[in-house]
Amino acid sequence: MTLVSxxxxxxxxxxxxxSNAVSQEFARKVAAEGVTVAEWSFMxxxxxxxxxxxxxLADRMGLTKGAVSKLADRLLTKGLIERTENPRDKRAHRLSLTGDGRVKVPAxxxxxxxxxxxxxxxxxKSEHDTLNRILRALAERRGLKTTPVD
Amino acid sequence: MTLVSxxxxxxxxxxxxxSNAVSQEFARKVAAEGVTVAEWSFMxxxxxxxxxxxxxLADRMGLTKGAVSKLADRLLTKGLIERTENPRDKRAHRLSLTGDGRVKVPAxxxxxxxxxxxxxxxxxKSEHDTLNRILRALAERRGLKTTPVD
DNA sequence: TATTGTTATACTCTATAACTATA
DNA sequence: TATAGTTATAGAGTATAACAATA
Structure with missing residues (x-):
């Protein structure tokens, strides 16, 4: 430990x-399927x-409404999700996977x-279990419950 | 484990x-000092x-030359670093902290x-040591040696 | 007025590639 | 030609705030 850490x-x-290395590698892999990590979480x-x-969805993913709208736009363009109106409340929308989108999720x-x-x-095995336990404990301790996307 | 993980x-x-929670909280803290996490790593x-x-610096931080130029521009504007020419090779530049910048690092x-x-x-203590050991082992195993900034 | 969503704007991080100046 | 750096462009991620439609 130096004077200045x-x-x-x-x-x-x-x-x-x-974490960045794991995510970046994963981003490259899903890019081959035409989606980003955020889009994968969404789907x-x-x-x-x-x-x-x-x-x-915004609440689940820990994103703002605006961020969800933007992601939804991209997935709509790619034909992976659909956006429909709720007939009971015409302000509300409903998002769902298309057939193509649903097929892509297992891949x-x-x-x-x-x-x-x-x-x-x-x-x-023991190290992996310990790591999982510690990470979950840290997440829980900080009240984290949303899906990180980056 | 469901059929689709x-x-x-x-x-x-x-x-x-x-990691995102830790970084985002740290970003908020350094923002109060007027810098971003990437700028802190740079300094x-x-x-x-x-x-x-x-x-x-690009090599140390795992960034491209362009990314370093952009970060340097911001730190120059903030008066935290200086950019000078190398008289021996006029293509080469040298970056250094200003007095203000150097004072800010310990904070x-x-x-x-x-x-x-x-x-x-x-x-x-034991969990923390184990976590550090595992993280360093994972970083080393993947040949990671650069400074993550996001 | 309050709520649901979208759109507009902005900023950070990052990469690729074109360009400038120098060697 | 090769190298050091800057600049231009682009796209992802994210936030805030203005706006539209509906309740």
Whole structure:
């Protein structure tokens, strides 16, 4: 420890380094399927509960309404989701996966599995379990519950 | 584990979530000092070795030359660094901290210390050591050696 | 008036590629 | 021609705020 702490003295530094590497590699993999990581998270959320209003999706993903609108626009252009009006409340919209979108989700999930295995497969079972436990504890302690997308 | 793996099945998901929270909180703290996280990394690198050509800084930080130029422009405007010509090779430039910039580094380092303590202080000593060890091992295994900035 | 969404604007981070000046 | 750096352009991610339509 020098008088002025070094960047590498911080756990946050190493976490950011590893996290960025994992995410960037995953971004490259999903790019081959024509989507970004944020779009994958968006589609994965709809896969479980579909249709869903933009407001709920924003809450789930920890994004603003504006950010969700922008993501939705891109996915609409790609033909992966649909946007329909709610007849009961014409202010409200409903987002859902198209057939193409629904087909794509398992392929993207497989890429996520593969990416995780590549990065964390070098750990022993016990190390991997410990890492998962610590990360979940940290997330819970800070009240994190949204989906990070970058 | 469902047929299609969930986002939360992946260690990468949790790491991204925690890492983003730590980084975003740190970004808010350094914003109060008028700089971004990328600018802090930049200044911290110059604090140790000053002056330094943009090309070396790009290599250290894992950024392109263009990205370094842009960051340098912002720090110049803020009066935190200086850019001078190398008289031996007039293509080459040298970047160094100004007096103001040098004074600011220890304050920013203190914020980094504080941020790390806030987030990881909830872990036991043994957990914290294990986390550090695993993160460094993962970084080393993947050949990571640059400074993440986002 | 309050709420749901979209649109406009802006800024950071980052990359690629064109360009300038010098070697 | 090769190299150091800057500038131009672009796209993702994100936020705030103004706006439109509806309740």
């Amino acid at each position: 070094d960047l590498t003295d911080h756990t946050g530094f190493w976490m950011r380094m590893v 994965r959320a709809l896969y479980d509960q579909d249709p869903m209003p933009p407001s709920v 993207l999930a497989a890429l996520a599995d593969e990416n995780d295995a590549t990065y964390f497969g070098v750990l022993s | 969930d986002l939360t099945d992946h260690t990468g998901f949790w790491m991204r979530m925690v 911290r690198a110059l604090y140790d070795q000053d002056p330094m050509p943009p090309s070396v 920013l380092a203190a914020l980094a210390d504080e941020n790390d303590a806030t987030y990881f202080g909830v872990l036991s």
